[in-house]
Amino acid sequence: xxxxxxFPAEKQIRVIxxxxxxxxxxxxxxxxxxxxxxxxxDHEIAHFEYGVPPVGEPYLVMGHESLGQVIEVGSAVTxxxxxxxxxxxxxxxxxxxxxxxxxxxxPDFCRTGAYTERGIKGRHGFMTDEVIDHAxxxxxxxxxxxxxxxxxxxxxxxxxxxVELDSIWKRMPWIxxxxxxxxxxxxxxxxxxxxxxxxxxxxxLALMVRGFDTWVYSRESAVSSRAAWVESLGAHYIESAxxxxxQLSRQVGNVDLIIEATGSAGVAFAALPAIGMNGIxxxxxxxxxxxxxxxxxxxxxxxxxxxxxxxxxTVNAGPPSxxxxxxxxxxxxARWPKQTRAxxxxxxxxxxxxxxxxxxxxxxxxxxxxxxPTAGTKAATPG
Numbered sequence: 001x002x003x004x005x006x007f008p009a010e011k012q013i014r015v016i017x018x019x020x021x022x023x024x025x026x027x028x029x030x031x032x033x034x035x036x037x038x039x040x041x042d043h044e045i046a047h048f049e050y051g052v053p054p055v056g057e058p059y060l061v062m063g064h065e066s067l068g069q070v071i072e073v074g075s076a077v078t079x080x081x082x083x084x085x086x087x088x089x090x091x092x093x094x095x096x097x098x099x100x101x102x103x104x105x106x107p108d109f110c111r112t113g114a115y116t117e118r119g120i121k122g123r124h125g126f127m128t129d130e131v132i133d134h135a136x137x138x139x140x141x142x143x144x145x146x147x148x149x150x151x152x153x154x155x156x157x158x159x160x161x162x163v164e165l166d167s168i169w170k171r172m173p174w175i176x177x178x179x180x181x182x183x184x185x186x187x188x189x190x191x192x193x194x195x196x197x198x199x200x201x202x203x204x205l206a207l208m209v210r211g212f213d214t215w216v217y218s219r220e221s222a223v224s225s226r227a228a229w230v231e232s233l234g235a236h237y238i239e240s241a242x243x244x245x246x247q248l249s250r251q252v253g254n255v256d257l258i259i260e261a262t263g264s265a266g267v268a269f270a271a272l273p274a275i276g277m278n279g280i281x282x283x284x285x286x287x288x289x290x291x292x293x294x295x296x297x298x299x300x301x302x303x304x305x306x307x308x309x310x311x312x313x314t315v316n317a318g319p320p321s322x323x324x325x326x327x328x329x330x331x332x333x334a335r336w337p338k339q340t341r342a343x344x345x346x347x348x349x350x351x352x353x354x355x356x357x358x359x360x361x362x363x364x365x366x367x368x369x370x371x372x373p374t375a376g377t378k379a380a381t382p383g
Contacts, residue, residue, distance in 0.1 A: 003128035004353045004368065005059040011048050013357070015350050016059070021132040026076040029138055031068030031086055031131045033370040035150040035347070038356055039065060039198065040263060041120060044288060046357040052121045062353075063127030064090045064119035065153040067141070069373055077135045083374065085141040087152040087326070088133055091316045092116045092123060105136070108160070108316040117316070127350065129370055139322045145329050148340055150367055151202060155325040156317035158203035161259060161282045162210070163320060168280060168310060191257040192217055192248055194271060196226045196237075198365045199284060200261035201343060204235055207259075209331050215252055217245060225362070232339055248274035255279055263287055269295045275309050283313040 005016045023030055042062055045051035053060040070084045080086070093102035094114035101109035118133075119125020141149045191207045193200045196218035207214045214235040220226045227237040238251060245267060248255050254276035260268045263285030272295065275281050303309055317325075332340040347369040348356050356366045 001129035002350055002370070003061045003124075004063065004350050005061055006045055006048075006051055006053075007059045008048055008051065008053065009058065013046055013062070013354060015353065018061075018128070020130050023072060023074070023132055025134070026074040027134050027136070028074045028132050029070055029077060029080055029086070029135050030072035031088070031133070031138075032071045033066065033068045033126055033129060033131055034085075034146075034373050035067040036063040036125075036127045036368045036370065037065030037150045037154065037198075038063075038366045038368065039154060043357060045120070049288065050120070054122055054124060060119070061124035061126075061128050062119050063125040063368070064117065065150055066126035066131070067146075067150045067152075068126070068131055069371075071130075073135070080135055080138060080140060085143060085146060085149060085373070086138045087141055087149060087322060088118070088126065088131070088139070089137045089317070089319065089322060090117050090120070090153065092118070092137075106318045108318045108321075127353075127368055127370075139319070139326060141326055142330065145326070145333065146373055148329055148333065148344065149326075151198075151329060151340075151343060151365065152322060152325045153317075154198050154365070155202045155206065155328065156321040157199050157261075157284050157314070158206045158259065159321040159324040159328065160317040161203075161284060161314045162206060163324065164312065164314060165257070165280065165282065168312075172278070189213065189256040190215065190252050190254060190276070191259065192252060192255055192274070194218070194245070194258060194260045194267055195262035195285075196220055196230065197261060198343060200259075201226070201229065201364065203259045203261055203284075204230060204233065205332050205336065205340070206328055207257075208233055208235060209328060209335065212257070215248075217243075217248065226364075229339055229342065233336055245271045246273040249276060258282070260285055265293045266291065269293050272300050272311070273303065275303065275307070275311075278308045280310045280312075283311070284315075286315075 003018050006013050051060050066088050068086050070082050091107045093107040094110050094112045096112050099112045107115045116122035191212040192215045193203045204214050216230045217238045219240045222239040230237040255274050256279050258281040260283045265287045344365050345363045347367045
């Protein structure tokens with residue numbers, strides 16, 4: 001079967017032919033892969049700055065943003081059947097007895113760092129014709145989401161941030177701590193997303209459906225297609241060249257929440273003075289090449305203390321975030337069908353992987369299409 005593989009020693013990425021994975025446990029599910037998204041991490045892997053093959057193997061099968069269709073289930077599997085659409089989690093537990101998060105099936109909080117990640121670290125990914133994994137790592141997706149379900153994994157970045165935000169938000173005496181997370185009232189709160197890439201735009205959608213007055217701050221022109229996309233939601237767009245990031249309050253008002261989705265330490269730390277009274281900033285990006293960043297540490301510390309501010313980071317996502325992402329994709333499609341579908345700017349054959357990785361600046365989310373879904377589901381064809 002076909003697979004897109006990264007060979008670190010050769011510094012090459014190419015399509016190879018490899019044997020189908022063995023089906024050797026009664027709790028496993030075999031998937032026929034449909035779509036696999038290409039993200040910033042894949043670009044880092046393509047520059048051989050990141051990505052670790054499984055032990056003893058010369059290559060890493062890439063891809064961690066997936067959509068597959070079930071073709072076989074083990075005898076112990078319940079709740080999943082052939083024909084179902086599935087998205088699969090990425091990170092796997094470290095297996096070390098001292099790691100309580102992994103023992104509780106939350107490797108996104110792994111304490112040892114010995115976790116593996118499909119398509120990234122020590123475990124083959126999803127850019128291949130067939131994938132086998134344990135049923136507990138899989139999430140069924142309604143057929144109505146077939147053409148956008150590959151956005152689930154990148155959306156989980158914002159979803160996990162918002163799950164944690166709810167627990168923080170409830171510390172406020174005017175928030176009902178007994179209200180369900182999705183019912184916590186946030187209307188009137190201002191949220192700013194830094195960056196208009198796929199993660200940033202998905203975060204904007206997630207904030208909008210939760211009632212935030214949402215702003216996106218990015219370097220693209222105010223007359224760009226991405227700015228128009230943001231404003232078509234009813235959100236606001238700020239071109240970074242027109243306003244220093246530390247001056248966001250001049251246009252936004254009190255900044256209650258900032259979600260960083262740039263991967264730039266310079267942008268993130270320059271934005272710290274913009275956090276408002278009782279405000280929160282969430283870091284989701286991982287900087288690439290090392291670069292010195294100068295900050296006014298005394299001001300940062302003073303503001304964090306005197307203005308009750310919170311700064312936290314979030315990585316990967318566990319099962320609750322995947323479930324929330326699937327639910328939210330349905331909400332996005334119901335409210336903004338055109339804009340949600342527009343986030344996927346092209347589907348391409350596996351053989352085009354190097355062209356996709358070198359792709360144009362206008363692309364938002366490029367997708368590698370391995371197989372079309374079978375009858376009864378709807379999804380776009382390769383571009």
